[in-house]
Amino acid sequence: xxxxxxxxxxxxxxxxxxxxxxxxxxxxxxxxxxxxxxxxxxxxxxxxxxxxxxxxxxxxxxxxxxxxxxxxxxxxxxxxxxxxxxxxxxxxxxxxxxxxxxxxxxxxxxxxxxxxxxxxxxx
Amino acid sequence: xxxxxxxxxxxxxxxxxxxxxxxxxxxxxxxxxxxxxxxxxxxxxxxxxxxxxxxxxxxxxxxxxxxxxxxxxxxxxxxxxxxxxxxxxxxxxxxxxxxxxxxxxxxxxxxxxxxxxxxxxxxxxxxxxxxxxxxxxxxxxxxxxxxxxxxxxxxxxxxxxxxxxxxxxxxxxxxxxxxxxxxxxxxxxxxxxxxxxxxxxxxxxxxxxxxxxxxxxx
Numbered sequence: 001x002x003x004x005x006x007x008x009x010x011x012x013x014x015x016x017x018x019x020x021x022x023x024x025x026x027x028x029x030x031x032x033x034x035x036x037x038x039x040x041x042x043x044x045x046x047x048x049x050x051x052x053x054x055x056x057x058x059x060x061x062x063x064x065x066x067x068x069x070x071x072x073x074x075x076x077x078x079x080x081x082x083x084x085x086x087x088x089x090x091x092x093x094x095x096x097x098x099x100x101x102x103x104x105x106x107x108x109x110x111x112x113x114x115x116x117x118x119x120x121x122x123x
Numbered sequence: 124x125x126x127x128x129x130x131x132x133x134x135x136x137x138x139x140x141x142x143x144x145x146x147x148x149x150x151x152x153x154x155x156x157x158x159x160x161x162x163x164x165x166x167x168x169x170x171x172x173x174x175x176x177x178x179x180x181x182x183x184x185x186x187x188x189x190x191x192x193x194x195x196x197x198x199x200x201x202x203x204x205x206x207x208x209x210x211x212x213x214x215x216x217x218x219x220x221x222x223x224x225x226x227x228x229x230x231x232x233x234x235x236x237x238x239x240x241x242x243x244x245x246x247x248x249x250x251x252x253x254x255x256x257x258x259x260x261x262x263x264x265x266x267x268x269x270x271x272x273x274x275x276x277x278x279x280x281x282x283x284x285x286x287x288x289x290x291x292x293x294x295x296x297x298x299x300x301x302x303x304x305x306x307x308x309x310x311x312x313x314x315x316x317x318x319x320x321x322x323x324x325x326x327x328x329x330x331x332x333x334x335x336x337x338x339x340x341x
Contacts (some may be wrong), residue, residue, distance in 0.1 A: 002215060002246035009132040021126045031132075036275045038245050069274070074310060082274075087307035095307040099278050105132040105249075112126050 003043035006105065007051060010044070013107045014057050023112030026057040030109045035083070036069045036102035060110075069102030136250055139218035143225060143253025150230035152183075153336045154238060156252055158276065159260035161242030164286040166194045167319035168260055168328075169237050173203055175329045176235065183233035185224045187216040187241050194239060204228055215246035218253060235336065244273040256335055262286040263296045270304035277305055282313040282331060289318040 014026050033039050041064050052058045069082040073089035074096040080089060082102070088095050131137065147154050159165045166186075173182050184205040186194040195207035206224040208216060221238065228236070238254065240247040259280040261269055264287060270277040277283065283305050285298070302314055313331055317324025 002249055005136075005213075005217065005250070006132055009135060012135065013128060013130045013132065017126055017128045017130075021124070023124075023126075036278075037249060038275060071308070087271075087274075087304070095303055096310045097307065098310070099308065103275065103278075107128045107130050107132060109125050109127050109129075112124050 003039055004047050004051075006039055007044050007047035009105075010062075010107060011048065011052055011055065011057055014060065014110050015055060017107070017110050018056055018112055021110075021112045023114055024056060025113040026060040027111035027113045028061040028063055029057070029107060029111075030063045030065070032065045032067055032104045032106040032108050034067045034069065034102040034104035036099075037105055039105065041066075065108070067101050067104045070100045071097035072100045073097050133250065136218045139222055140251040140253040143218055143221050144255075146225055147230065147236065147253060147255075150233070152230050152233050152236050154236040154252075154254045154256075155332070156238050156240060156247075156254035156257045157260065158240045158244075158247045158257065158280070159242060159262070160244050160265060163242070163260045163262040163265065164319050165239045165242070165260050166197060168284065168286065169239055170197060170201070171319045171322070171325055172237065172329060172332070173198070173201055175325060176332070177201075177203070180234040181232045183228050183230075183236045185216075185221065185228070185236065185238040187220070187239055189213070189241060204233065210241060214241055214243050215250050216240050216252055217250045221252040235332065244269070244276045248273075248276040248279045256281040258282045258284065260284045260286050261301075263288060263290045263294050266295075267297045267301035267304070270301070270308060274308055277312075278309050280309070280312055281335075282315060283309075284328060285314065285316040287318055287320070288316045288323060289321045 014029050018026050072079045073094050075094035076092040078089050078091040157165050182203055184198045186207045190209050192207045195205045198205040206227045208220050208224055257280040315327050317328055
């Protein structure tokens, strides 16, 4: 249920960035969401449709990059994906690791449209 | 055109959390964010902690629940300053709710502020409230597999308390397996077995709190 708060954060950042860029509409929002955050993509899409209505981000496409949970072994330094290996190092079998990825909740970029000339992209 | 943004989605919450922290630091108030699933023993732990520490230092409590004032009433009955937050359905406390609650507490008289989060092992892990330390109360009847099921929560906290150890003879719970699971994803957390019913282990817990209060702020 924290998806509503997360989605509100996404919308606020997108609208703020749109204003800074001097655009009129948000065409797309690129998100990085860590696997471990438990944020359900479908819920975010649903909430976004509701709360973006009537804003310049209405109808914006949500592009989600899911970041897998990864860890670095404290013993041998091996970095591994928790989905594949559990929390045990696949190289030395040590069960002590530091999280290196999977907690991301980031708006990476937005596509800004000026409203009249359609979509433009920087190279 | 594409515009680089690279902003944390919860940055707005984190900014308010930082303001809460400044306010608490200014009044020399040390704060604990106490998280757990419903029924693990958050309120029992807070009441037990009050009993053991109230002679030594000023204690205050913020209670977070979806509804009711049951927990705040229990704390207030002990003559401890308390604010009840009713989230009205929201599954976690956020920094803004805490900011409002702090304005209703005599912070200058409170050295230790315990914040009881909404019972939930998912969402509260996501939202910082400006706390000095995050504490998780896990309990024996919940089972020893919880770290694997709720890894974010277990990686976020500074201490994992294993409550209800008086039930160990009656419930299937492998203490070693649980400890290995916690260690595998969070090597820095202190693990403290205790029972709020019998009092076993509570000295270790209050010792940890006093030690953290005396040490460097995180």
